[in-house]
Amino acid sequence: xxxxxxxxxxxxxxxxxxxxxxxxxxxxxxxxxxxxxxxxxxxxxxxxxxxxxxxxxxxxxxxxxxxxxxxxxxxxxxxxxxxxxxxxxxxxxxxxxxxxxxxxxxxxxxxxxxxxxxxxxxxxxxxxxxxxxxxxxxxxxxxxxxxxxxxxxxxxxxxxxxxxxxxxxxxxxxxxxxxxxxxxxxxxxxxxxxxxxxxxxxxxxxxxxxxxxxxxxxxxxxxxxxxxxxxxxxxxxxxxxxxxxxxxxxxxxxxxxxxxxxxxxxxxxxxxxxxxxxxxxxxxxxxxxxxxxxxxxxxxxxxxxxxxxxxxxxxxxxxxxxxxxxxxxxxxxxxxxxxxxxxxxxxxxxxxxxxxxxxxxxxxxxxxxxxxxxxxxxxxxxxxxxxxxxxxxxxxxxxxxxxxxxxxxxxxxxxxxxxxxxxxxxxxxxxxxxxxxxxxxxxxxxxxxxxxxxx
Numbered sequence: 001x002x003x004x005x006x007x008x009x010x011x012x013x014x015x016x017x018x019x020x021x022x023x024x025x026x027x028x029x030x031x032x033x034x035x036x037x038x039x040x041x042x043x044x045x046x047x048x049x050x051x052x053x054x055x056x057x058x059x060x061x062x063x064x065x066x067x068x069x070x071x072x073x074x075x076x077x078x079x080x081x082x083x084x085x086x087x088x089x090x091x092x093x094x095x096x097x098x099x100x101x102x103x104x105x106x107x108x109x110x111x112x113x114x115x116x117x118x119x120x121x122x123x124x125x126x127x128x129x130x131x132x133x134x135x136x137x138x139x140x141x142x143x144x145x146x147x148x149x150x151x152x153x154x155x156x157x158x159x160x161x162x163x164x165x166x167x168x169x170x171x172x173x174x175x176x177x178x179x180x181x182x183x184x185x186x187x188x189x190x191x192x193x194x195x196x197x198x199x200x201x202x203x204x205x206x207x208x209x210x211x212x213x214x215x216x217x218x219x220x221x222x223x224x225x226x227x228x229x230x231x232x233x234x235x236x237x238x239x240x241x242x243x244x245x246x247x248x249x250x251x252x253x254x255x256x257x258x259x260x261x262x263x264x265x266x267x268x269x270x271x272x273x274x275x276x277x278x279x280x281x282x283x284x285x286x287x288x289x290x291x292x293x294x295x296x297x298x299x300x301x302x303x304x305x306x307x308x309x310x311x312x313x314x315x316x317x318x319x320x321x322x323x324x325x326x327x328x329x330x331x332x333x334x335x336x337x338x339x340x341x342x343x344x345x346x347x348x349x350x351x352x353x354x355x356x357x358x359x360x361x362x363x364x365x366x367x368x369x370x371x372x373x374x375x376x377x378x379x380x381x382x383x384x385x386x387x388x389x390x391x392x393x394x395x396x397x398x399x400x401x402x403x404x405x406x407x408x409x410x411x412x413x414x415x416x417x418x419x420x421x422x423x424x425x426x427x428x429x430x431x432x433x434x435x436x437x438x439x440x441x442x443x444x445x446x447x448x449x450x451x452x453x454x455x
Contacts, residue, residue: 051078
C-alpha cells in the first residue's frame with residue numbers, strides 16, 4: 001500500500017469550507033497550539049525540530065485531542081524535509097520498509113531527510129516496531145510517533161531508547177475555552193456567525209473532557225442547530241439538544257463539586273452501591289478528572305475499610321493504575337468495578353483511628369528513647385554501648401513471637417489499633433489479643449497456636 005497522504009493535503013482540506021471545524025481550526029504553527037507549554041518553550045525539542053531542523057526522533061504520548069497530530073502537521077509544514085505519514089491501523093512491515101528504502105534513496109541522491117509520522121504506534125506489533133530500529137538509529141528517518149497508551153508498556157524498549165519521549169498533558173478547562181472562543185471568531189471557524197451563552201460554553205467544556213477535537217465537534221453541531229433554528233446565539237438548550245447529553249450541574253471548582261464528591265464517599269461508606277454508582281456516573285459525565293476519582297477510592301480503601309477487607313486497597317490501586325494506563329472512556333469500567341467492591345466491602349475505620357492516635361501522641365511529645373535492644377548494632381562501637389544485646393530474634397522461637405519491649409517506656413501497653421468485628425477484622429482481633437499477651441508478657445513464651453498452627 002502507499003503511505004497516507006502528506007499533511008500538505010490536509011492543509012488543502014482545512015482551507016475548504018466543507019472541512020470539519022476541528023480540521024479548519026487545526027493550528028498552523030507552534031504559537032497557535034493551545035496547552036503543552038512545557039513542550040513549546042524556547043529551545044524545547046519541538047521548537048528545535050520545527051525551527052532548527054534537528055533530527056530528533058520523538059514519541060508523543062497523551063490522551064486524544066491534546067495536539068499530537070497537530071504537532072506532526074506543524075512539523076510537516078515547517079520542515080524542509082520529506083514528510084510521510086503511516087497509520088498503525090492499516091500499515092504493515094512491508095509499508096515501513098518501503099518508506100525506509102525511499103528515505104535511503106532521498107538521502108543518498110539529494111541529501112533530503114525524511115520525517116516519518118506514525119499515528120497509533122502502540123497498535124504496531126513488536127515485529128513492526130523492530131523494523132524501525134535500524135533506520136531510526138542511523139537517522140535514515142526522523143521518527144514522530146503518537147500514542148494514547150503508556151509507551152513503557154506499548155512500545156518496545158529499543159525503540160524507546162532511540163527516541164525522546166514527550167508527554168502531552170490533558171488540556172485544562174481554560175485551554176478548551178480558548179479553543180472554543182477562537183473558533184467562534186476566527187475566519188477559518190465560525191467567523192462570528194453565532195455567539196455562545198456562558199452556561200452553554202460551560203456545558204461544552206465539561207463534555208469535552210480536555211479534548212480539543214471533541215469540543216470543536218460539539219461546537220460545530222450546536223452552531224448548526226442554532227442556525228437551523230434562526231438563532232444568533234447558542235443557548236444551553238440548543239447545546240444539550242445538539243450533543244444529545246443533558247448538562248450536569250457540576251462545578252469542578254465550586255460547591256457542587258464538593259457536594260457530589262461528599263455524597264459519593266458517604267454512599268460507599270454507607271454500603272449503598274447503587275447510590276455510589278450514580279454519583280460516580282454524575283462525576284464522569286460532568287467531566288471530572290478520573291485521576292481525582294481514583295485517588296479518592298485509594299484513600300477510602302484505607303480510611304473506611306482498612307483491615308476489614310485488606311484486598312480493598314489493592315483493588316483501588318489497580319483501578320488507579322488502570323486509569324493511568326488505559327484512560328477514558330474505557331477506564332470508567334475499572335472505576336465502576338472498584339466502586340462496587342468498596343461499597344459492598346465490610347467497613348472499618350480502625351486503621352484511621354489508630355494512625356491518628358499515634359500521630360497525636362508523637363505531636364504531644366510522647367515516645368522517649370528507642371529501647372536499647374532495638375537500637376542499631378551494625379556499626380563499630382555499638383556493642384560497647386550495649387545496642388542490641390537484649391534483642392530476641394522472633395524467628396528463633398517456635399511461635400515466631402517472643403516477649404520483648406518494642407514501644408518506648410512511656411507508651412508501654414498503649415493500644416492504638418483496636419480491630420473491629422466486621423469482615424477480616426474479626427479473626428484478626430482474636431489473633432492480635434494473643435500476640436499482645438505474648439509480646440507484653442501477659443502470657444508465657446512459647447507456641448500459642450491458632451487454627452493454622454501459628455500465632
